[in-house]
Amino acid sequence: MSYKEEGKWWVSPANFLDEVTKNFDFPEKIEILDTTLRDGEQEPGIIFTKEDKIEIAKKLDAAGVHRIEAGCPMTSEEDANAIRAICKLGLKAKIYCFVRGVLADMDVAKDCGVDGVVIEVPGSEQMLQGGMRWGMEKAIKAASEATKYAHELGLMVTFFPSDASRSDIDFLTTLLNGVLENGGHFDSVALVDTFGAFSPEGAAYMVRELLKRVGKPVEAHFHEDFGMSVPTTIAALQAGAFCAHVTVNGIGERAGSCPLEPLAMSLQCLYGKDTGIRYEKLLDLSHEVAQRSGKPVPPTKAVVGDRLFGWETGLPTGYWQKSRDINPLIMMPYHFSMIGQSAPHIYIGKKSGGANISLVNERLGLAPIEDKDKVKELLKKIKELSLCVKRDLTDEEYTKLYHEVV
Secondary structure, eight states: OOSEETTTEEOOGGGGOHHHHTTOOOOSSOEEEEOIIIIITTSTTOOOOHHHHHHHHHHHHHTTOSEEEOOOTTTOHHHHHHHHHHHTSOOSSEEEEEEESOHHHHHHHHHHTOSEEEEEEEOSHHIIIIIIOOOHHHHHHHHHHHHHHHHHTTOEEEEEEETGGGSOHHHHHHHHHHHHHTTOOOSEEEEEETTSOOOHHHHHHHHHHHHHHTOSOEEEEEBOTTSOHHHHHHHHHHTTOOEEEEBGGGOOSTTOBOBHHHHHHHHHHHHOOOOOOOGGGHHHHHHHHHHHHTOOOOTTOTTTOTTSSEEOSHHHHHHHHHHTTTOGGGGOSBOGGGGTOOOOEEOOSTTOOHHHHHHHHHHHTOOOOOOHHHHHHHHHHHHHHHHHHTSOOOHHHHHHHHHHHO
16 A cells, blocks of 8 residues: 555545554455446436446446446336346446345345346335335345345345434344344345435444344445535445445435445555456546436536546646646646647636646647747736636637637
């Protein structure tokens, strides 16, 4: 583990001090389960066709995702056919589908050809009683029968108690142990933060308690309602969870789900944990999902935004001009090429200085301006126009001002 990897990243050395890392309990191998094709599609307005799902699944596999939750076959025949088609692609990733705690769903999942199922039953008292009008006994019976039957069909089983994060830990562990004691079987349990209600500390506590009280491997499925899904997922992994559930670009219900891109990069660069994700494939994957979902990526979105690398302000542009040939990482936490991004773009506008003019001239093939008074005059015109249009200038607008002055 190192805070600095030549040509790749340069982060805080404090991250790797013994007093910071001594209580971390990361698993030896961290798995990524991507649920873009199910939980991501649950965002209102996003519709994936069979073709969409197949093409996204191929790119998820190319990016090194370990498990793909390909959808819910009970949603529609289109979804079931998409899952069948994905299972026949011969991908390296294991293919899972999402099902209810109903025996008939297991037969459909098996028919689709998946490796495993994610079986949902409400995991909090309020969700059981208020959402389902079920008691604990009925939930245990349904989950026991469903998980047992899925296991008998040869499917891997992840038990998915929704709203588990808002459950009392005693209630949740009573439910989980009740399923196991009544003949049920699951290979792992997802700690489900349906409403993004975890703090990192709360997530870590519940992971440790589940490992201790239930004794099954734990997966982290966290939402973004408070903008905390990445740190809470990392906290869960630090506490011993072995798998993180994500979506590409963080798409999903309400504020969305834990985004794959910053999670994978944070684990690698900030914690020294290589998940096996191919970072150089993330940008292409992000673009594919953005195009097929109809949901554009914000230009400054972490890792995959298209205006992340570059400056308009004069001071950092000057730093970049001086340091770029020495070590680009002086001016960035990770190298743009690591994730397939382009080299930093120098913008010009209200906050710009002489370094911006110099570098933009270089990019556009315009002659350098040696006269400092001319530089001041040009900057004055740039700032006036930028204020007027309330944005940085286009190359055409800048070139016109350049020729007026020079």
